[in-house]
Amino acid sequence: MSVRAPWACEPDHSRGRLYEEQKGPERGPRDAFQRDRDRIIHSISFRRLRHKTQVFLAPDGDHFRVRLTHSLEVAQIGRTVARVLGLNEDLTEALCLAHDIGHPPFGHAGEKALDEALAGRGGFDHNGNTLRALMVIDSPYPRWDGLNLTWETLEGLAKHNGPVGDPGWALAAADTAFPLELRQFSSLEAQVAAIADDIAYDNHDIDDGIRAGLLTLEQLLDQPMVADGWRRVESNFPGVSRKRLIGELTRSQIGAMVNDLIDQTRRNIAEAGIETAADVRAAGVQLAQFSPAMQESERRLKRFMYANLYHHPHQLEAADLAHGVVAGLFAAYAADPALMPDKWSETIPADEPWRSRHIADFIAGMTDRYAIARYRECVGPIDLPDGF
Template structure:
């Protein structure tokens, strides 16, 4: 659905692409933001998200979320919010789908290992690597590297969490090629994508944590928002087993957060006299927000999840093992680049920092299971925690 508000981003007013392309409908009558979304979906890096960690690393169960399913859920929430606010749904969806493409295998554990490996060489940041992947590493077109996405999509991916005062090298390189105004707030579509991400993982990680047995309903009742929601669900479906009610709790909680965000954002836009997409960037503050009450509840939920799920002993053991896999791979390839596949070996720069960054590019693109396989091939056997 096309944008209906004056403050939305529109493809007709796009700042264009870095590489000029011929217009036309040879590949279907799509506008610029639709093409961006489709390019992301058809990319190799997007496909690899199906085997990259969301919460549980290389999970045994088929029902746990991975980066791919998480990204699809974020896009669904983002489109709902964008439609209600009259924003561009295609740009919102593109940003939601691509926001995690830069994550290495094993999520934040893998990111920490690459950050440590690249100390002195610029470090590693998954958000910067998203831009690097989409502007340099993906090579589906014969005339240029990258997907040649619009300025608005690149801008939104670079700073969907807000202005960036000190960009890391990968993001800085993308900005130097196609200046993204990193010191300003991005479009409303990007701001929606950021909070749609929060809404999705805040709630779906509860679902996965319960499924894995690392969280319990009794623990969750310590959170007033969850306790209120559970009471409403039990009252609505008396006598139904608790296991059958978890999905309803998650759905109702997502709905509560989405409705709060929409109402709060509409109030912000009215108070700020926002009339155009450029007014959004000039506002100097985030305009897509929760109410203060919901913001505090959401922060409390995050604190709970870190204490009880993300830092659960079994999760920490898995993270330690994953860190070892990524660190071991980097050390092995740095010591003997001949262990890398031919196409990566042939493109290896002669000197640092680009030599080390090239090795990190290869590892960051790996899926969890491919990283484990490569480790066993080039380093040796590894003992992984049960259920890894």
């Protein structure tokens, strides 16, 4: 094990778990954060990510990314950065693996449909639902609800994108049960996990977009960061086919962003005088950051991706259909809860807003293909474009 920096989160100094657990050797020689990571990997919520949308809805192609493969790629980047910065790799990995567990079927299209369905009942957001899934819904253990993760893991998931001033109902409920200091910045492990997520989808979505034929290399070369990387790749590998060089371009861009993140974060830690993990949370600023130049390049790349991939007419058409599937399911279950499996129909609350939130809990846990199958069963036929 590499030596950790004094500002890393240490499992022996964890604030503990919501429910006290008996200590003993029967589960193997793992510390608290290693157990969190392993509980996440073994959870039903994590397994479902293999059939949940990343960019392309319920893709047929075996080579497109889904939430599961994306989360694994985020974890690889997160661990690399954490190791170099002397952070806790296991906590970082746990946060990377779990950060998307709260996404409903069809990604942001499904999230929008559930948010509209819960209008006036608290709405829906995937980050709050991550906490709800891990603390309430996914309950494989006999003595408590949820996975009973450590405070540090739950805190990092709650605010890995920064302090939360106005939490939605699900996140507020998690905070009430186990106060997570939502208005403070999170650990460096959580901050690294958040940027590892950005690095992964910024680059891997390019790869998937080109594979799907929705992006072209010529379009991408209008981005200065991509153009610079492409010139280096062509110079280093003359005569190699474009197809193979695109993979090298992705690798080199990830490397450049990771190196920039490490260098800038080290400078920020030194300038802020950080000496402990408590100092990180008290700093009042995000310490894990890109340099100003890389921040601008990354923001410009994101704008390009939204304009040319995420909001591509093909993607918008698919999102409209996916929105209709989720909205249709919610309406059907609200009208007749008996259409849900017995586990869900027999426990539905009688009063609002919990009745509607219960239905949303069920739908949010669905995979893309399960949602499509249930729509056809409960609502009616639906024509879907190629790729579903």
